[in-house]
Amino acid sequence: MSGHNTLAQESSITDNFSGPESRFECPICLAWLRDPVLTTCGHRFCRSCMELWLEKENPSCPIDNTKLQKGVDIFPDNFTRREISQQKTKCPNIAKGCLEELSPLDVETHLVVCKYRPPELPENEKLRCTFVEFGCEEKFEDEPELQRHVDQQIQKHLMLLSRAYSRFTISSQSGASTSAIAQEANFWDPPSKNEVAVPSNDNLNGLLKALYEKVVLLEQKTREQDIIIANMSEQISSLNLSMTKMHLRYCNGCYLWYFNEFKNKINSMRNDSRIMHYSPGFYTSANGYRLCIRLNLSPKDPNYVAILIHVMKTEHDHALDWPFSGRLTITLIHPTQTFRNIKETMMTRPELEAFRRPVQEMNPKGFGYTEFALIEELFSQGYTDNNQLLIKVQAQPV
Template sequence: MSAHNTLAQESSITDSFSTPESRFECPICLAWLRDPVLTSCGHRFCRNCMESWLERENARCPIDNTKLHRDSDIFPDNFTRREISQQKTKCPNIVRGCIEELSPLDVDAHLLVCKYKPPELPENEKLRCSFVEFGCEDKFEDEPEAQRHLDQHVQKHLILLSQAYSKFAIGAQSGASSSTIAQQANFWDPPSKNEAAVSTNDVNGLLKALYEKVVLLEQKTREQDIITANMSEQISSLNLSMSKMHLRYCNGCYLWHFNDFKNKINAMRNDPHIMHYSPGFYTSTFGYRLCIRLNLSPKDPNYIAILIHVMKTEHDHALDWPFSGRLSITLVHPLEPFRNIKETMMTRPELEAFKRPAQDMNPRGFGYTEFALIKEIFTQGYVDNNQLLIKVQAQPV
């Protein structure tokens, strides 16, 4: 394997360990977030990157162009700092034999003492950044380190390029000499004596093309952000629509996943007036609409009460009232079906609970005020992942 291919392979291995997830990546330096801060518009940056960015006049968020103020719009993001500190990455010197795994925040400190770090070279022998002509003064011990620098500081180098173009344009307008302009815009090594010198117009065109490309890429990035945000809204809307469709087309058989059961039970013990209601579900596409109510029994707070309420629909005028049918309530055991607690009841047309509701939900419910003992619900394994599953089947007759 040639030296060139070996170097390319080492660079690839190093990058695979040093590249952070997108949520841990600073949009400015494209590296791990260092001392992360959160803007009022909801974006994360390294503190130093953000402070440097805000030194500009009329500084705005690099992501959505929101105007930012250093004192009122920038906040420490300690949650993300803790998340990053729990991540593990390989030492960048893995290509030289180091197998240490450490937090990305500890990489810099480790590199100072890593026994596999490359030997320090005299200043005059260190590698210079390929953007040195544009103001980047960073130096490196070897090629992998220089390549990491190029990969992680794209934004910095683009800014240096745009600044160089601005200086070049000003110099051209003020009648600067061709030699001065060429020196400011030296993208390549000087041509040999046998080659024709690069004209000022060629350099000017190259700078202009690069600057326009940077602007175009920024515009495309913003367009993609807008498209992504719109797609997220559409997906959320679609999920909500699908959820509502499930409620309408369940044919009267509804599964209610009653989440956070333990905390809700404790809250109801502290305040017996607390009641929890399921979403409204339909007995058919244009049928009756019902919901489930769960609360502590008013007779004995050691029991849960489960009742059914009739709800208002947009087509109540086409239904037969009072509601008449069979209602089954099942407390589902997650592992042992034979332990399911099931009660079936027939509606009673003379009761207020089954008359046509005058408001969104009939205030009267019908069911069992002492459906199950709370202690047995916990000890018999009805609660799975702090969730209780209640199944209701409603069959109009």
């Protein structure tokens, strides 16, 4: 029985120290978020990691390359800080008898006072960072601690290695071409994805190989994430399209048409009076009539916009009563002052061709107002919001 408990406990320890969830992981140091901050483009980082990153020339987000300014585009993420503080993990010294459960952010502080911590080694016996020759002065008590440092401080080691390589290139008197090193890296066969190599050589080539391996692993992980994101984006687009179609069918004859780029489209119609804009087709009920809105310049006076309604074909026209009979209300919505809304209501006229059963996708004849509103007033009285005009149509069959 005790054997089972031990195995289960060891499995739990492995789970606890396999790393934080992706939402709690800093993309730069790949460790738990410390003093988390949120960028204006929506990504989380440790404050210290992000401030160091933004000291580069032309700083941008490491995730999507959005331009960022230190002190302007990063903000404290107190919500994530609270979430992390509520997470619980075991003390790394659990195998030695420590049963403390604490927040991941308190682990380092606890290890300093943990009574089960291993005795501190003399300075001359501590393990040095693999990148000590390139400027990393960190020292460690054991191999796991060293390995965690190597895994979490990739950005720091990359900077140290870059500086050392620059000095090496400038001071080299041997005449050896740096392309030879690049060629060796290109033809070096990296290990499988699940293997993790720790640089064992002290020379530059060994370190470059280890660095190349980490880059390959990160590229593989990035590629996998890109594929997942692409698939999710495709699913979301498909879902959005389905939702749009459902909205058009189940709007019960009340449709809001957001007419975008209003000014540009007005100018285009002034240059070519044949240009007309149509809304998507919407239904009076799930199995009712299908209508659409048309907007163009008035053929009588191009200083006015014309708004008309067209009857469209459906797959169930044979089950509907023709000609279409009902009440149509067109409202031009003012974004801030509802008393300025322009609203007109009209009853259909069965004798007109516009309301007969369509024989093609849309009846060529529409019904409405050829001089609905003066264009100049739409601009001067603020009917457009972000260059967008909102038109509401309510269709009620009777």
